[in-house]
Each structure stands twice: as structure tokens, then as C-alpha cells.
Amino acid sequence: MVLFGATGFTGGLTAEYLAGHAPPGLRWALAGRDRARLAAVRDRLAAIDPACADLSLLHADSGDAASLRALAEAARVVISTVGPYVLHGEPLVAACAGAGTDYVDLTGEPEFVDLMYVRHHAEAVRTGARLVHACGFDSVPHDLGVYLTVGQLPPDVPITVHGFVRAGGAVSGGTLASALLAFSRRRETAWAGRERRMAEPRPDGRRIRTPLGRLRRSADAGGWAVPLPTVDPQIVGRSAAALDRYGPDFTYTHSAGVKRLPVALAGLAGAAVVFVLAQLGPVRRWLMRRLPGGQGPSEQRRARSWFRARFVGEGGGRRVVTEVSGGDPGYGETAKMLAESALCLALDRLPETAGQVTTAVAMGDALVARLVAAGLRCETTEQHR
Numbered sequence: 481m482v483l484f485g486a487t488g489f490t491g492g493l494t495a496e497y498l499a500g501h502a503p504p505g506l507r508w509a510l511a512g513r514d515r516a517r518l519a520a521v522r523d524r525l526a527a528i529d530p531a532c533a534d535l536s537l538l539h540a541d542s543g544d545a546a547s548l549r550a551l552a553e554a555a556r557v558v559i560s561t562v563g564p565y566v567l568h569g570e571p572l573v574a575a576c577a578g579a580g581t582d583y584v585d586l587t588g589e590p591e592f593v594d595l596m597y598v599r600h601h602a603e604a605v606r607t608g609a610r611l612v613h614a615c616g617f618d619s620v621p622h623d624l625g626v627y628l629t630v631g632q633l634p635p636d637v638p639i640t641v642h643g644f645v646r647a648g649g650a651v652s653g654g655t656l657a658s659a660l661l662a663f664s665r666r667r668e669t670a671w672a673g674r675e676r677r678m679a680e681p682r683p684d685g686r687r688i689r690t691p692l693g694r695l696r697r698s699a700d701a702g703g704w705a706v707p708l709p710t711v712d713p714q715i716v717g718r719s720a721a722a723l724d725r726y727g728p729d730f731t732y733t734h735s736a737g738v739k740r741l742p743v744a745l746a747g748l749a750g751a752a753v754v755f756v757l758a759q760l761g762p763v764r765r766w767l768m769r770r771l772p773g774g775q776g777p778s779e780q781r782r783a784r785s786w787f788r789a790r791f792v793g794e795g796g797g798r799r800v801v802t803e804v805s806g807g808d809p810g811y812g813e814t815a816k817m818l819a820e821s822a823l824c825l826a827l828d829r830l831p832e833t834a835g836q837v838t839t840a841v842a843m844g845d846a847l848v849a850r851l852v853a854a855g856l857r858c859e860t861t862e863q864h865r
Contacts, residue, residue: 580607586616616814649785
């Protein structure tokens with residue numbers, strides 16, 4: 481297994497998680513452009529586990545296709561934390577698809593996910609590679625939370641699931657750069673989505689819907705449900721399209737849960753302002769310089785961060801609620817989810833899949849078990865209506 485991008489902020493946290501949790505005998509390595517910086521990461525990891533002093537350091541550059549082909553051909557699973565993915569991610573995806581090597585990342589960029597399907601899904605199916613995007617807070621808790629909810633409902637009836645997420649945390653420079661870039665590429669994102677819809681077969685005789693929804697008061701949200709136009713509902717919808725277990729007519733909505741209406745309105749207004757500013761190149765670059773890549777919240781700040789996601793599913797006269805919760809969503813828990821996804825692909829007995837697949841489709845119960853064992857809290861209950 482190879483971690484590409486260990487010198488970045490989230491990449492470093494992922495490396496530290498692997499140093500503390502990779503099973504004995506697992507062969508893994510660090511890859512990147514700068515050997516000196518990789519060596520510094522290796523030294524830090526050796527303080528966690530002395531065996532890490534022997535980790536291999538591999539040269540790989542997102543601008544050097546030959547180095548990425550060599551990396552993919554040398555590995556069984558590749559982890560990528562090098563973003564923004566729409567700028568830097570495709571060459572490694574292409575290399576893994578061509579080599580039949582499993583690939584995971586933590587992208588939350590819909591444009592990138594759709595483009596990778598259009599350009600590399602068929603090749604990955606041919607070689608047997610599993611390309612699993614969005615293996616961090618985007619979108620593991622949501623994909624698996626809905627998966628667990630649906631698993632407790634009748635399989636042959638229409639199913640509706642409403643997801644509500646609440647979180648407290650801070651962002652890193654890499655996350656800010658990816659978000660601002662995605663905001664500035666709305667036309668490219670829409671085009672990539674259309675290309676995918678034309679290329680991707682639809683489930684036969686089944687309907688899958690992920691509407692944006694509307695601002696509304698909701699007891700399940702603990703106040704107000706604010707629609708979230710993130711990659712998460714798209715990932716959930718693709719799991720639903722691939723798995724008959726989601727029923728003949730599946731609907732999912734994805735919202736932030738906000739207690740007070742003024743806070744909800746302020747959040748919407750703030751998001752609108754950032755969206756507008758992201759369209760202006762000089763302003764966008766100035767915002768990125770305020771928090772450069774490689775920097776992120778302190779360990780003390782991450783220790784105070786948290787998330788709770790609630791999924792309310794209804795079908796066949798039954799109502800099921802799943803709650804998924806944990807600590808720092810953007811970094812500590814994301815590093816855990818990403819690393820455990822890679823370990824799951826490398827070590828666990830899983831369904832036969834290939835091509836671009838979601839965490840629910842590729843790993844499902846095995847990844848749930850790993851994350852619960854690693855401290856993520858998942859609880860599903862049936863409620864009487």
C-alpha cells in the first residue's frame with residue numbers, strides 16, 4: 481500500500497494513523513516529489529512506531545505520468561491526498577485504472593468524480609481496479625449511514641431517507657483551496673455531470689432521486705433543515721443505483737441541521753457571498769493565500785471538533801433512524817476513514833466489484849465494522865410511527 485501526499489496536512493495525519501494502526505506485516509510506503517520532506521515525515525512516524533524507520537520512500541509527481549505508472553504498478557492499493565483533485569488528481573487515477581490497482585482518495589469535488597467515471601471507469605472495469613472516491617468525511621458517514629438505514633427497511637418498497645448533519649470544526653488550506661476552486665468551476669461541473677449522465681447506464685426498472693430539497697423546519701433536524709449541495713447525495717445516489725437493496729423507488733435528501741433560523745439564514749448568506757467571491761480570480765487567490773496549503777487546525781482545535789449525522793428512513797410503514805457520530809470531521813476522522821478504507825480494500829474479503837464504485841458498494845459491512853472498531857459511533861433503531 482502506498483500513501484501519495486504524506487507531506488500535506490491531511491496526508492500527514494493519514495500517515496500517522498497508519499503508523500499507529502496498520503497491522504504487523506503490512507508493507508506500505510510513502511510517495512511524493514520531495515524525498516527530504518518524505519524523510520522528515522518518516523522520522524516523525526518512527527516516533528510512533530520504530531518499524532516505520534524502514535518505510536520505503538518512492539518518487540512520484542502528479543506531473544510525471546511515468547512515475548505514477550511505476551507507483552501504481554508497484555502497489556496493490558494507492559491512497560491519494562493530493563488536491564485539488566480536479567487539477568492534480570487524474571494522472572494517478574489513470575495509472576491505477578490501467579494497472580488494475582485499487583485507489584482511494586478524499587475528494588469532495590463532484591466535477592472530478594464525474595470526469596473520472598467518464599474517462600477511466602471502463603478501463604478500471606477491464607483491469608479489475610476499484611476506484612473509490614470520497615473516502616473521508618465526504619462521504620463515508622453519509623454513504624454508510626444511509627446503507628445501514630436501508631438495510632433495516634423492506635427491500636421491495638419505495639424508500640425515502642432524509643440525512644441531517646451537524647458539525648463543529650475548522651478548515652485547512654487544502655480544503656479551502658478545493659472548495660473555492662469548485663465554486664469557481666460551476667460550468668465545468670455541470671458539463672461533467674451531463675457527460676456522466678450520458679455515459680452511465682441507469683438501473684433497470686428502478687428510480688433513484690437525490691433532490692436538493694428546501695429550507696424547512698424539521699424535528700428530525702433538531703430545528704431547521706438547510707439543503708447542502710455537496711457531493712454526498714451524489715455518492716449516496718450512486719450506491720442506491722448499484723444496489724437493488726435500496727428498493728424500486730429511492731429518494732435521499734441531504735441537509736445541515738441548524739437549531740435557530742437566524743443562524744441558518746446567516747449560513748446561507750455567507751455561503752452565497754463566498755460563492756460570488758470565488759468567481760473573481762484575484763479575490764479567490766487572495767483568500768487561498770490567507771490559509772496556504774499544508775496548514776490546518778491545531779491538535780487542540782481538532783480535539784474540540786465533532787460531527788453528528790442522523791438518517792431518517794421510511795418505507796413499508798416502518799421508520800428507521802441511524803446516527804453516525806465522531807470527533808474532528810475534516811481531519812482526524814477523515815484520516816481514519818481514508819486509511820481504514822485502504823486497509824479494507826487491501827486486507828478484507830469483499831464483494832467482487834471493479835470500476836468507479838462507492839464505499840457502500842465496494843466495502844459495505846466490512847468498512848462499517850472497521851470504523852466502529854476504530855471508534856466511530858453507529859447506532860440504528862426502529863421507531864414506531
